[in-house]
Amino acid sequence: MFRELRPALTLVVLFTLLTGLVLPVLFTGFAQLAFPFQANGSLIRQNGQIIGSVRIGQNFTAPVYFQSRPSALTGTDAKGNSIATPYDASESGASNLAATSKALEDSVTARIAAYRAQFGPGPVPIDAVTASGSGLDPDISLADALRQAPAVAAARHWPVPVVIGLVHKLAQHPLLGFIGEARVDVLVLNLALDHEKP
Amino acid sequence: MTGWAQIALLFALVLGAAFPLGAYIARLYNGERVFLTPVMAPFERGFYKLAGIDPNRQMRWQDYAVALLMLSAVHAGLLYAILRLQYYLPFNPQNIPGMAPNLAFNTAVSFLTNTNWQAYAPESQISNGAQMFGLTVHMFLSAAAGIAAAGAMMRAFSGGHLTSLGNFYVDLTRIALYLLLPVSIIAAVLLLVAGVPQTFAPFAVAHTLSGEPQTIARGPVAFMEAIKEFGTNGGGFFNANSSHPFENPSAATLLLENWLLLVISFSLPITFGHIVKDRKQGIALFAAMAILLVLGVAGTYAAEAHGNALQIAAGASPLHGNMEGKEMRFGSALTSMFNVSATGTSTGAIAGATDSFMPLGGLVPLFLMQLGEVTPGGVGSGFYTMIVFALLSVFVAGLMVGRTPEYQGKKIQAKEIKLAMLAVLILTLFILGGAAFSLMTKSGLGSLANAGPHGLSEMLYAWTSATENNGSAMAGISANTNLLDYGLGAAMAFGRFAFLIPVLAIAGSLAAKPKLPPSAGTFPTTGPLFIGLLIGVIIILGGLQFMPADTLGPVAEHYLLASGKLF
Numbered sequence: 226m227f228r229e230l231r232p233a234l235t236l237v238v239l240f241t242l243l244t245g246l247v248l249p250v251l252f253t254g255f256a257q258l259a260f261p262f263q264a265n266g267s268l269i270r271q272n273g274q275i276i277g278s279v280r281i282g283q284n285f286t287a288p289v290y291f292q293s294r295p296s297a298l299t300g301t302d303a304k305g306n307s308i309a310t311p312y313d314a315s316e317s318g319a320s321n322l323a324a325t326s327k328a329l330e331d332s333v334t335a336r337i338a339a340y341r342a343q344f345g346p347g348p349v350p351i352d353a354v355t356a357s358g359s360g361l362d363p364d365i366s367l368a369d370a371l372r373q374a375p376a377v378a379a380a381r382h383w384p385v386p387v388v389i390g391l392v393h394k395l396a397q398h399p400l401l402g403f404i405g406e407a408r409v410d411v412l413v414l415n416l417a418l419d420h421e422k423p
Numbered sequence: 424m425t426g427w428a429q430i431a432l433l434f435a436l437v438l439g440a441a442f443p444l445g446a447y448i449a450r451l452y453n454g455e456r457v458f459l460t461p462v463m464a465p466f467e468r469g470f471y472k473l474a475g476i477d478p479n480r481q482m483r484w485q486d487y488a489v490a491l492l493m494l495s496a497v498h499a500g501l502l503y504a505i506l507r508l509q510y511y512l513p514f515n516p517q518n519i520p521g522m523a524p525n526l527a528f529n530t531a532v533s534f535l536t537n538t539n540w541q542a543y544a545p546e547s548q549i550s551n552g553a554q555m556f557g558l559t560v561h562m563f564l565s566a567a568a569g570i571a572a573a574g575a576m577m578r579a580f581s582g583g584h585l586t587s588l589g590n591f592y593v594d595l596t597r598i599a600l601y602l603l604l605p606v607s608i609i610a611a612v613l614l615l616v617a618g619v620p621q622t623f624a625p626f627a628v629a630h631t632l633s634g635e636p637q638t639i640a641r642g643p644v645a646f647m648e649a650i651k652e653f654g655t656n657g658g659g660f661f662n663a664n665s666s667h668p669f670e671n672p673s674a675a676t677l678l679l680e681n682w683l684l685l686v687i688s689f690s691l692p693i694t695f696g697h698i699v700k701d702r703k704q705g706i707a708l709f710a711a712m713a714i715l716l717v718l719g720v721a722g723t724y725a726a727e728a729h730g731n732a733l734q735i736a737a738g739a740s741p742l743h744g745n746m747e748g749k750e751m752r753f754g755s756a757l758t759s760m761f762n763v764s765a766t767g768t769s770t771g772a773i774a775g776a777t778d779s780f781m782p783l784g785g786l787v788p789l790f791l792m793q794l795g796e797v798t799p800g801g802v803g804s805g806f807y808t809m810i811v812f813a814l815l816s817v818f819v820a821g822l823m824v825g826r827t828p829e830y831q832g833k834k835i836q837a838k839e840i841k842l843a844m845l846a847v848l849i850l851t852l853f854i855l856g857g858a859a860f861s862l863m864t865k866s867g868l869g870s871l872a873n874a875g876p877h878g879l880s881e882m883l884y885a886w887t888s889a890t891e892n893n894g895s896a897m898a899g900i901s902a903n904t905n906l907l908d909y910g911l912g913a914a915m916a917f918g919r920f921a922f923l924i925p926v927l928a929i930a931g932s933l934a935a936k937p938k939l940p941p942s943a944g945t946f947p948t949t950g951p952l953f954i955g956l957l958i959g960v961i962i963i964l965g966g967l968q969f970m971p972a973d974t975l976g977p978v979a980e981h982y983l984l985a986s987g988k989l990f
Contacts, residue, residue, distance in 0.1 A: 254837030
């Protein structure tokens with residue numbers, strides 16, 4: 226039995242050094258030199274300040290911006306009560322509510338009502354009223370973006386075709402026509418809105 | 424329609440790779456020269472020299488088991504210490520404190536057993552250092568140990584009157600150096616280019632467009648992400664696992680990760696065909712695995728694409744199906760495919776919240792785990808579990824025609840069947856017993872996130888996932904309690920080792936027997952008849968044991984939802 230102790234200990238130490246220290250450090254060095262943008266989290270800067278990551282969604286409430294999907298993330302306030310902290314990227318997670326959850330059905334119904342009040346009657350894109358898996362989904366469906374466009378244009382006092390044109394310009398279509406879903410990165414779209422001068 | 428095309432594409436890519444990779448792994452088991460030998464042989468020899476390993480030493484099954492257990496025990500102890508002391512160790516830019524004893528115990532067992540159950544929230548409870556030299560190393564070694572044990576099982580069938588199953592240290596080292604490392608490095612580069620971070624910097628703080636601060640968790644993700652999938656580990660760098668945009672930034676990375684987590688487990692039956700010098704034997708096992716997995720993916724995708732009728736009635740568009748807990752860049756098809764693949768293997772990674780799947784969509788991952796993780800199962804463990812089912816299948820066939828069953832020319836006798844049944848039944852005890860016990864305690868009930876039959880599903884899922892060494896969860900459950908930390912920790916250890924030791928004993932017993940040439944009375948273990956029988960045995964064994972519990976959970980939930988009953 227103890228005959229196996231030395232090989233066990235030595236192999237654990239050697240593999241810890243190789244796969245846990247030397248390679249990750251070398252790989253990080255390579256990543257920082259060759260792909261610094263991706264390696265540091267695809268951060269976008271404006272006037273020298275980090276304004277977010279292309280990959281990570283943000284919470285938008287102003288009518289001049291497209292709205293992100295609901296986020297189920299929660300935190301605690303100073304008094305220790307649980308509060309909603311949508312798009313708090315220091316954490317991640319889903320609502321984990323079941324299909325038979327009354328809480329889920331109630332919030333979806335409430336979100337549909339709020340969505341229609343803001344963007345008009347008719348069927349509501351399902352992604353706009355359901356929380357994502359990470360709570361940080363950077364995208365909305367193309368259908369949702371097109372549905373929101375007229376209201377965003379109205380809030381900016383712009384012609385609707387300008388906003389719709391931007392949505393189409395920035396839409397990401399499925400890879401090779403069938404892998405993934407048609408979608409728009411909300412932060413990238415809203416940034417483009419701020420830079421657009423119709 | 425495009426959903427089915429995406430699923431077909433992935434399976435084509437796995438199928439295409441399994442044959443060459445299976446042949447490559449056979450060469451590794453046989454100690455033959457491969458194209459990486461010039462690069463890796465110096466490391467391999469150096470490791471043996473430093474560790475005092477004689478690569479020519481041949482191990483009986485008992486030696487093989489002791490070596491595997493000893494390495495596992497040493498490594499688990501080291502991980503426990505790292506987790507407790509992480510505050511004092513390097514690479515901790517967020518100053519994360521050491522883990523509490525219950526959580527550190529649970530996590531150490533979890534990664535030791537290739538389960539990667541995550542009772543912790545990584546962003547706030549584990550340092551970059553512990554992710555690297557704690558968890559990532561286990562991802563390499565627990566995967567390599569599983570593949571090594573599969574090799575020992577294959578050797579048992581390679582000839583007659585064998586006394587040895589090979590050398591555990593040689594198998595482990597060669598698999599890690601020649602298979603896991605090179606593919607992981609290539610995959611890590613691809614993931615990095617696609618947007619997965621790799622940095623030692625602390626969390627970034629952004630000033631958002633809306634004028635609020637946003638703290639963005641990041642770290643050395645890409646290197647860990649690759650082996651997390653390739654070794655069917657599944658422990659995410661982030662809480663949201665592969666649904667987090669930094670772990671899985673696009674549909675293309677999802678395809679890559681899904682391919683990685685399936686490919687070794689589907690290659691090993693092909694390897695087996697090479698080892699027993701009859702390719703068709705491997706293809707038969709491969710086919711049984713693939714048929715079950717494809718059916719599972721199709722079942723979940725059909726449920727998810729259909730969506731939640733109540734939400735559609737309330738005014739939501741049915742276009743994308745059920746999107747609660749799913750990411751827009753994946754949609755229902757890719758999320759279903761990924762989650763089912765990750766439970767059909769023992770990966771346990773998720774690209775969306777299984778807790779929020781439709782009742783029948785969530786039944787499939789649960790059931791695939793209950794089948795014993797053979798569709799295609801974890802790296803190595805899926806293969807040796809499949810052999811256990813193959814032995815039971817020829818035994819059943821032998822009973823029907825009244826002949827002594829044989830598999831690969833080895834007579835299957837009472838001893839092997841007893842060990843096989845022991846291995847299969849011991850897991851049920853933990854799954855059903857553990858879930859039932861937990862639900863009788865106040866602590867267990869307090870852990871549930873959802874009421875009604877879905878609450879039962881959550882607890883049943885937790886014990887199934889831990890015992891079968893999967894590691895995924897219906898993640899609403901609060902897993903970091905004393906009851907579940909210690910209970911599930913014990914379940915993970917039993918699930919791995921109380922299964923593996925009887926399996927190695929079977930291998931040792933079979934190895935010693937003569938290898939008989941096939942005769943007119945031999946039941947063929949290739950072709951549709953055997954594949955059908957094998958699938959039947961797997962489903963009936965799994966179904967009989969778990970159908971009552973599953974009926975009270977997901978199946979009841981399905982019918983209650985259809986009648987509009989909410990909780």
